[in-house]
Structures are given as C-alpha cells and as structure tokens.
Amino acid sequence: MTTRRHLLAGVGAGIAAAAMPACGWAEVGAPNWLSAARLPDGPHVLCGLRVDGTRAFTLPLPARGHAGARHPTQALAVAMARRPGTFALVIDCATGRVRAELGPPEGVHFNGHAAFLAEGSVLATAEQNAQDSAGQIGLWDSTSWRRIATWPSGGIGPHDIAALPDGRLAVANGGIATDPTDRRKLNIATMRPNLTVLGADGQVDAVLELPDLWQNSIRHLAIRADGHIAFAMQWEGEATAHVPLVGLWRPSMAAVLAEPPLAEALRMQGYAGSVAWSGDGQHVAITSPRGGRVQVFDAAGRYLHGTDRPDVCGLAPDTRGFVVSDGTGAMIRIGDASPALLARHPLAWDNHLIPV
Template sequence: MTTRRAFLAGLAMASLPRLTWADVGNPAFLAAAKSASGFVLHGLSEQGQSLFSLPLPARGHAACAHPTRALAVAFARRPGTFALVIDCASGAVLHQLDPPAGRHFNGHGVFSADGSVLMTSEVVAETSAGRIGLWDASGFRRIGEWDSGGIGPHDIKLLPDGRLVVANGGIQTTPNGRTELNIEAMRPNLTILSEGAIVDRAELAPEYHQNSIRHLALLPDAIACAMQWHGDPADPVPLLGLWKPGQAPELCPAPEAMGLAMKGYAGSIAATNGRIAVTSAPGGLVMVFDATGAPLASHFRADMCGIAAMGTDFIATDGLGAAWHLGEEGLTLLGKQPVAWDNHLIALG
C-alpha cells in the first residue's frame, strides 16, 4: 500500500527538474567512507577530489549510479537493512529502501540500461538463499524479485546485452550475517540471469569450492571475478578468475610470494585497456594482470581496497584517505581526504 508520505514524495519528484550528472560537477566515482562526523558517501572527480559528501546512517559498502539522472543508491555493509536513494544535487534522501521481512541487502545493486529498474543483491536471512530484488526506479517501489541462482549473492553486473551476472559467494551465515555455517560444503558460482531465468551458471573446480566469489569486472570477452579464500590460509590459491560463459571458469595464479601476501583476500576488482587490477586490503597491495590472467605487476600500499577504471588506467583508494592513480609506471598520489575510504570505488561511466 502506498503511504501518504511516499505519495507526496512521488509528486514532489515528478514536479522537480531531473538533474543530470553534469549538473553536479560530473563526478567520476562514488565511494563510501568514515569521517570524524560519521559515515558518508562521496562523489569524486577523476583526480580523486571530493565534489560532494552526503551523510549515511551507518557504514556503507558499495553504491550504484543511475545512468542519466543525478541519483545514487548507497547500500549498507552486508547484511544491510537500508539502501538510500540520494539526490546528489541537493543531498536529499529521496527514498529509503527496506528489504522485505526476513531479507537483507547484500551490499550491491545496479540499474537497468535505461534506468527504469533498480536490481539489488539480497539474501533470505534464515538460509542465505540468494534473491535479486526489483524496484521501479520512477518511485522506487518493489515490483518483484528473482532467484539469484545460489547462496549468498554479492556483486552483480549488467552485461552489454542487458542480462545480469551474479557473483554467488556460496557462504551460508547466521541471520545476522556474521557467523559462517557451511565452509566445508560451500559452492560458489557465477550465474547469468535473463528476465529472471538462469541461462548460464558455472562453479569452480572442486578443490576451489572454498573460494568465495565476491566481486566482478567486465572484459570485452570475459567476466573477471575476485575471490576470498576460506580454506587453509597457508595455501596461496588464485584469487582472480576469468569466465567466458559456456565454458568452465579459469583461475589465474599469482606468483607464490604475491599470493601469500594477499592473505587469501581479494577486495575489489576493475578492468580496462586489457588489464585487470585486484586489491587486497589485508595484504596492502594491488596486483595487475593482463586480459588472459597473466600477472604483470604488484604495488604495495597499506589498506588498499577501492579500485575503478579511469580511462586506460585505474584510480585506487585506501583506508588512510588517499586516492591514487595506477598506471603502467605504478602508483602516483592524487590527493588525500580526512576520511577512511571503505571497500569500493564505483565508476559512474
């Protein structure tokens, strides 16, 4: 049932001019952070400078941007119970999205190509069964949901043909999301959905079934995924995978010393210009691979986690407030803010 408050908010939105990203300074990235005053969402320029800063009610994780309108959706750290639709021109919270009873948001979302539908990564709290929530982006009303094709979905990406790829992490947790229940039996997978129907799905080889698939980046002919290892910590397994739908996923090993340095944890991933960058905050480094998964370089920086494509290079953020340009020559400091950047840097382009 539509509440009076929601109805009035919808009328207000309809009567206001729909500002574009150009109207708010053309930010290139969105990033959650912790500041002295609390949790915030920043819009950043290509140089890593803050163009706007908006308060969040609790720790944020990732965000997603509307393809044309100056709207961002900020998601709580999983398991989360809020997603805020924010007018980035005024800083106003237009809507707070709440998952259905017994559900949690799982940190990520994406808009359809035309911006008409928001899709959110969710779990059934009791079982960790995955769902993709569907929201009408004209008023952010819940209009349906899809089965994600696995347990514990996390990142989701829209493919160029409009289908959705889901990183099902495979981990069942307690309803509060913090205690893992099925590490010995977990089965992560990559699933492609078309209008809710599973059209392709791939699992890792059995010896890697404890490699939770967490985050995604799109290459012209493959889907890259970053993973987090829940097996023997002394075993430096590959944390980067490449999947060409219709084939088995291919894992891409790093040099043993770098694999050990990453401590079984790949935090964020991005791809551009035939290169893939994968970060590890516990390891304090970012590794760069070519499009075949062959390692090219490793760069060390404490608490490095956020990474996004910037033209033919990358921009990265760390938990000490710094933004970095990452090119073939290595890391170059762009600037520093009085914040602790969180896990992700989300490109608007």
C-alpha cells in the same frame, strides 16, 4: 515469476519519466567515482570524486555503507548498507535529498551491492533470506521505488551483481551461509559458490562453478565493455593454500584463473576485496586490504606487477590504468609508471569505488 514483458510493462511509466529532462552527472561536479567513507569523528558519508581526486559532493549516510549503484543518466546514487543491510538510500546527488529509502522484505536483508537495469528504469538489489541464506534479487521501479519482482539469485549468499551489455545480470553467489546477527559463517565445510548469469526474465542462462576450488568464495565482479567478466574471490580453506583470487570468464566458455608467482600470491593472504578492468580494457586488477597489496594482470590472466598500499580496497578504472582508495584517505593512480598520489582526504574510504 515476472516475465520481461510484464516487468517492462510495469515500469513503462518509469522509462518515460527517465527520458524527461533531469539533472545529470555533469551538473553535480562531473564525478568519476562514488565511494562510501567514514569521517574522523565517526559519521558515515557518500562521496562523489572527480578525476583529479577532489570531492564533488559529500552526503550523509545513516550507518556504514558498502557499495551501491549509479543511475546511467540521472544524478542519482543508491547507497547500500554493509551486509546484512537494512537500508538502501536513493540519493539525489544535486540536492543531497534522499528521494527514497528502500527496505528489504521481512526475513530478508540486503547484501551490499546493487545495479541498474533496463536503461535505468529498474534497480536490482542483492539480497538473502536471513534464515537459510538463500539468495535472491530484488527488483524496484526507479520512478516510484516500488518493489516489483523478486528473482532467485541461483545460489547461496549473493554479494556483488552487475549488468552485462546485453541486459542480463551477473551474480556473484559467494556460497557462504551467514548468521544475520553477527555475520558468523555457518557452512564453510559445505559451501558452494558460483557465478550465475540471469536472463531478462530471471531465468538462469549460465552458471560457472569451480569444483576444485569450492572454498574460494566468488565475491566481486567487473564487466568489460564487450561483456567479459572478471571476478574476485576470497579463500575460506587452509591458510597455507596457494589459490588464484581472480578469474576471467565469458559465459559458455571455460574460465581462466589468473595465478601470480607463489611469493606474490601469498602476499594477498587469500583475500581479494575489489576487482576492475582498466580504462582501456587491457588489464585487470585486484586489491587486498588484508595483504596491503594491489595486483595487475593482462587480459589473458598473466601477472604483470604489484603495488604495496596499506588497507587498500577501493578499485576503479582510470583512462589506461586504475585508481585505488584506502583506509588512510589516499587515492592512488596506478598505471604503467610508478604509482602516483592523486589526493588524500581526512577520512577512511570504505571497500569500493563505483565508476560513474
């Protein structure tokens, strides 16, 4: 297994290159968020979105995107295909040029999410083995875009991954084995999700499991500035069950599961599509495209309020509150006051809003 020392030695040139003058995010319209979308006539695109909801840029994608990653300093975005994915595009957002197209090794597919590590010198991609859904993390040098290492993810079917402030990597292992041809779920009766924290050399530093909620697939992550992890879940058990869909966790401490009132919980239809901390870190929210609902909780997991929005899924922090995006092309600001329309675009936003 590649050690931290060997990994950083292997990308030393990349770190030096990253320090050289390069086009930054301010030079491409200062976007606050990135999102994949589908245009009315069918093509898929990646958009950069400013704080007022206007588009800073719109770049083509070869197929449906899902999420991705933004470089911490350079105006580079990695657009990930929807799982089971076979492409990840490294896009220069200043020119629209594809700098590199990454492909998973044979017998492996991408799972829709990625994150930059080591101050942007390494890209991590969530992946799984097509045969048995065993999870892994691919590591890529962000200068040559050469694959330099592979780490076990610590579980089955990893989806979202996120860098922690201390350099470690959080992995949402959904626990679901899937057929790579049609996404059919193969092990619902035996699934075992977890939230794993990997150290800088790929070792497992911490694992969170919820034995009483073993059919609650851990899917998406949001990291507060102090490393507090919020995670969103999708229920695979009985449709009538009342289960929490968002949890809060600090590694080495017990998780807090946020449970809204029963009537409010049932509106989410057992499905949380995205999770985010507010800009001030005082609140956490989840979205449900199935239920057409946004729920907001305080930092202790207490339910505060909810908002209706059809086909809502994208979610990102905004100063004190949140911005959400939906399949109608709308972007909505949600805070202490009534929800406000920020912008509407002639397209359908995909699942996630990625903060820049």
